[in-house]
Amino acid sequence: MKAVGIIFTNIHDINVPELVRIRTMGSIPFAGRYRLIDFPLSNLVNSGIDTVGIITKNNYQSLMDHVGSGKDWDLARKDGGIIFLPPFSDLGNDSIYNSRLEALKGAINFIERADEDYVVMTDCDTIARLNFNEIIEYHIRNRADITLVYKEKMTDVISEEAVTSLQINDNRVVGLEYKIPEHNKKINVFTNVFILKKSLLQSIVLDAIARNKHRFTTDVIVNNLKSMNIIGYKHEGYYAGITSLQAYYQSNMDILNPEISHELFGDRSVFTKIRDSAPTKYGNNAVVKNSMIADGCIIEGHIENSIIFRNVKVARGAVIKNSIVMQDTVIGENAMLNCIITDKNVVIRDKKILSGSENHPFYISKGIMI
Amino acid sequence: MIRKKKCVAMLLAGGQGSRLYALTNNIAKPAVSFGGKYRIIDFPLSNCVNSGIDTVGVLTQYQPLLLNDYIGNGQPWDLDRAFGGIHILSPYQGKHSSDWYKGTANAIYQNMHFMKQFNPDYILILSGDHIYKMNYSTMLNYHILNGADCTIAAIDVPKEEASRFGILNTNPDNSIYEFEEKPKQPKSTLASMGIYIFTAQKLFKYLEEDNSDPNSSNDFGKDILPKMLKNGEKMMAYEFKGYWKDVGTIDSLYEANMDLLGDSPKFDVTDNSWKIQSRSPLAPPHYIKDGAKVTNSIIMSGCEIYGDVENSILASSVIVKEGASVKNSIIMSDVTIEEGAKIEYSIIDENTVICANAKVGEPKESNKGIAVVGRNLIVVSDAVVEGGAMIDKDVSNGGNK
Numbered sequence: 001m002k003a004v005g006i007i008f009t010n011i012h013d014i015n016v017p018e019l020v021r022i023r024t025m026g027s028i029p030f031a032g033r034y035r036l037i038d039f040p041l042s043n044l045v046n047s048g049i050d051t052v053g054i055i056t057k058n059n060y061q062s063l064m065d066h067v068g069s070g071k072d073w074d075l076a077r078k079d080g081g082i083i084f085l086p087p088f089s090d091l092g093n094d095s096i097y098n099s100r101l102e103a104l105k106g107a108i109n110f111i112e113r114a115d116e117d118y119v120v121m122t123d124c125d126t127i128a129r130l131n132f133n134e135i136i137e138y139h140i141r142n143r144a145d146i147t148l149v150y151k152e153k154m155t156d157v158i159s160e161e162a163v164t165s166l167q168i169n170d171n172r173v174v175g176l177e178y179k180i181p182e183h184n185k186k187i188n189v190f191t192n193v194f195i196l197k198k199s200l201l202q203s204i205v206l207d208a209i210a211r212n213k214h215r216f217t218t219d220v221i222v223n224n225l226k227s228m229n230i231i232g233y234k235h236e237g238y239y240a241g242i243t244s245l246q247a248y249y250q251s252n253m254d255i256l257n258p259e260i261s262h263e264l265f266g267d268r269s270v271f272t273k274i275r276d277s278a279p280t281k282y283g284n285n286a287v288v289k290n291s292m293i294a295d296g297c298i299i300e301g302h303i304e305n306s307i308i309f310r311n312v313k314v315a316r317g318a319v320i321k322n323s324i325v326m327q328d329t330v331i332g333e334n335a336m337l338n339c340i341i342t343d344k345n346v347v348i349r350d351k352k353i354l355s356g357s358e359n360h361p362f363y364i365s366k367g368i369m370i
Numbered sequence: 371m372i373r374k375k376k377c378v379a380m381l382l383a384g385g386q387g388s389r390l391y392a393l394t395n396n397i398a399k400p401a402v403s404f405g406g407k408y409r410i411i412d413f414p415l416s417n418c419v420n421s422g423i424d425t426v427g428v429l430t431q432y433q434p435l436l437l438n439d440y441i442g443n444g445q446p447w448d449l450d451r452a453f454g455g456i457h458i459l460s461p462y463q464g465k466h467s468s469d470w471y472k473g474t475a476n477a478i479y480q481n482m483h484f485m486k487q488f489n490p491d492y493i494l495i496l497s498g499d500h501i502y503k504m505n506y507s508t509m510l511n512y513h514i515l516n517g518a519d520c521t522i523a524a525i526d527v528p529k530e531e532a533s534r535f536g537i538l539n540t541n542p543d544n545s546i547y548e549f550e551e552k553p554k555q556p557k558s559t560l561a562s563m564g565i566y567i568f569t570a571q572k573l574f575k576y577l578e579e580d581n582s583d584p585n586s587s588n589d590f591g592k593d594i595l596p597k598m599l600k601n602g603e604k605m606m607a608y609e610f611k612g613y614w615k616d617v618g619t620i621d622s623l624y625e626a627n628m629d630l631l632g633d634s635p636k637f638d639v640t641d642n643s644w645k646i647q648s649r650s651p652l653a654p655p656h657y658i659k660d661g662a663k664v665t666n667s668i669i670m671s672g673c674e675i676y677g678d679v680e681n682s683i684l685a686s687s688v689i690v691k692e693g694a695s696v697k698n699s700i701i702m703s704d705v706t707i708e709e710g711a712k713i714e715y716s717i718i719d720e721n722t723v724i725c726a727n728a729k730v731g732e733p734k735e736s737n738k739g740i741a742v743v744g745r746n747l748i749v750v751s752d753a754v755v756e757g758g759a760m761i762d763k764d765v766s767n768g769g770n771k
Contacts, residue, residue, distance in 0.1 A: 265654040279639075283633060283665075284666045288662070288664055289661070289662075291658055293655055308655075
């Protein structure tokens with residue numbers, strides 16, 4: 001029951017254009033010290049999968065810097081481990097891929113070479129703890145050709161965001177659609193996790209090359225709903241999909257709920273690149289409420305309902321509420337932030353007052369001084 | 371060209387640290403936690419790496435398990451090298467004899483072959499119980515510039531404390547003419563920091579001689595250094611200006627930790643130009659709940675704070691539950707402080723549980739001293755641990771201890 005993992009790091013970049021301007025989806029900072037790829041990568045490692053192909057497309061410098069040799073995930077192996085799969089083009093395929101299936105065409109050598117029986121494909125927009133061992137067992141037990149992982153949830157009352165959802169009958173997938181869902185309705189959100197036999201994936205990709213197919217979901221899944229046994233696996237735990245900047249903001253805020261942070265991090269098995277920072281220091285006037293604060297910070301001001309990444313300095317009198325403050329940001333004296341996302345290395349000078357709104361956080365890009 | 375290392379560091383980490391009592395019952399002193407994130411050994415190791423010394427022998431003897439585990443392959447300090455790097459040197463059995471390390475000099479003598487394989491010009495001897503940031507390469511340049519055979523790092527101490535240290539009496543050019551071990555009437559206030567640089571060949575010669583002297587106690591301070599001085603070798607004092615603390619006692623360990631706090635702390639570990647490297651825990655950022663209060667404290671990742679924390683240092687994954695309070699204390703990693711428990715002027719070692727409404731320690735003003743609770747213990751609900759108590763067994767049934 002050995003499996004190989006494939007992680008797509010760019011595929012949902014379009015969801016959060018602000019955050020991926022200088023990086024991949026996989027290297028977006030999350031929850032104070034992590035990057036989004038830490039979740040799929042840790043899920044694979046914790047499921048005993050130790051050969052992982054990482055498919056990249058563009059802007060993957062920060063991703064390679066983060067993952068490195070893979071040693072922080074125990075994936076610096078002689079046999080297997082991390083294999084980076086940057087865009088690959090050969091005769092007749094001279095442009096960079098635009099879809100999952102095209103990306104897989106470029107990774108065909110990696111797939112062919114794998115001697116594992118199963119393949120787990122997962123993206124970087126998924127915050128969840130998934131035990132792939134269990135899902136593969138479920139896949140085998142149900143004699144499935146392809147297993148898709150989904151999360152049942154209620155759609156909210158205002159959102160106009162399109163989502164990919166599955167229609168499930170028994171446990172069989174009978175429909176898959178991408179559209180703006182009706183409000184306040186129970187739907188099965190697809191988590192973009194696929195399980196299938198390696199030999200099947202290989203023939204799907206070779207067929208796609210031969211017949212010039214492009215889309216995995218439409219050309220492969222939807223077209224084969226009748227001819228293949230495609231089943232759904234229902235994930236019961238926490239799930240957040242990074243489908244927009246608002247969703248990114250909300251899923252960070254979810255981590256402030258101790259129940260959710262215990263589910264995700266309680267067993268200390270979400271791995272990430274180890275960076276050395278000194279412990280965080282609080283001054284005499286610091287006030288902190290319902291916040292998560294990473295190492296290396298110096299906090300003299302007031303912080304409420306916020307996520308503070310590493311090495312952030314918050315000066316005396318500064319007030320930060322409902323915000324996400326990324327690494328190396330400096331917040332000056334008496335500055336006030338509400339519903340703000342600052343990217344890395346931002347400087348907010350003394351007495352500046354900035355505010356977004358809870359359903360529309362205001363984003364400040366990397367290195368900006370305000 | 372022969373591959374060689376200009377300077378090899380030998381770190382004496384075998385000390386039992388008996389004056390730290392409960393904190394060193396089953397770990398070696400250099401493995402004791404410091405400042406929320408570090409262990410004492412991180413300081414000399416980081417100093418070595420930052421000074422460009424990449425070959426370090428760590429001599430262990432007393433309770434080495436945790437220390438060995440912590441050092442591992444040396445990767446956190448970038449000391450996992452193909453040539454050089456970190457090596458743990460424990461006592462071993464030879465063909466003709468097997469010996470525990472008898473004294474500091476004997477420990478180095480037994481590992482002469484280790485040093486010699488790097489063809490070093492200089493040997494740096496360090497001890498594993500001091501907190502300081504020091505550039506050893508500046509000291510080495512000073513040693514070379516003066517054509518010394520041995521250079522001893524020294525620090526100016528207050529006159530009233532001088533009699534607790536080994537004192538160096540020097541000529542105006544900083545050459546040493548006399549050692550005095552804990553003198554009653556110190557002639558100078560220049561105290562030895564236990565950091566020596568030797569010209570390698572001289573050291574090897576004196577170690578050989580020392581080993582064949584049956585009357586020697588095989589100690590650097592008592593035997594090797596006085597003998598070199600007597601023989602007229604050139605010995606220099608290198609004056610170090612900066613923060614340096616011997617953390618061999620509960621009080622000094624506590625003080626050194628507290629020196630990290632405040633707006634302009636006496637000792638700064640956040641300085642990026644001289645990073646203190648350590649093996650970092652894998653934990654999410656710490657979480658502070660509504661209604662919790664944290665002032666003038668250091669908090670590591672993985673902590674969850676629901677109660678009050680004041681003037682304290684919390685290492686990784688400490689949980690302070692609702693209504694609990696921690697004041698003027700040092701809490702090491704994975705400690706849980708349950709609802710309503712009060713901790714004051716105490717050191718709580720790793721993985722201990724202080725159950726609900728227990729009281730540990732008394733304010734400094736009581737003059738009873740620092741309460742210390744050892745590792746992996748349970749202090750049951752409503753128990754009272756008095757100020758100055760030294761606990762190395764579970765505390766049960768509300769009994770005073």
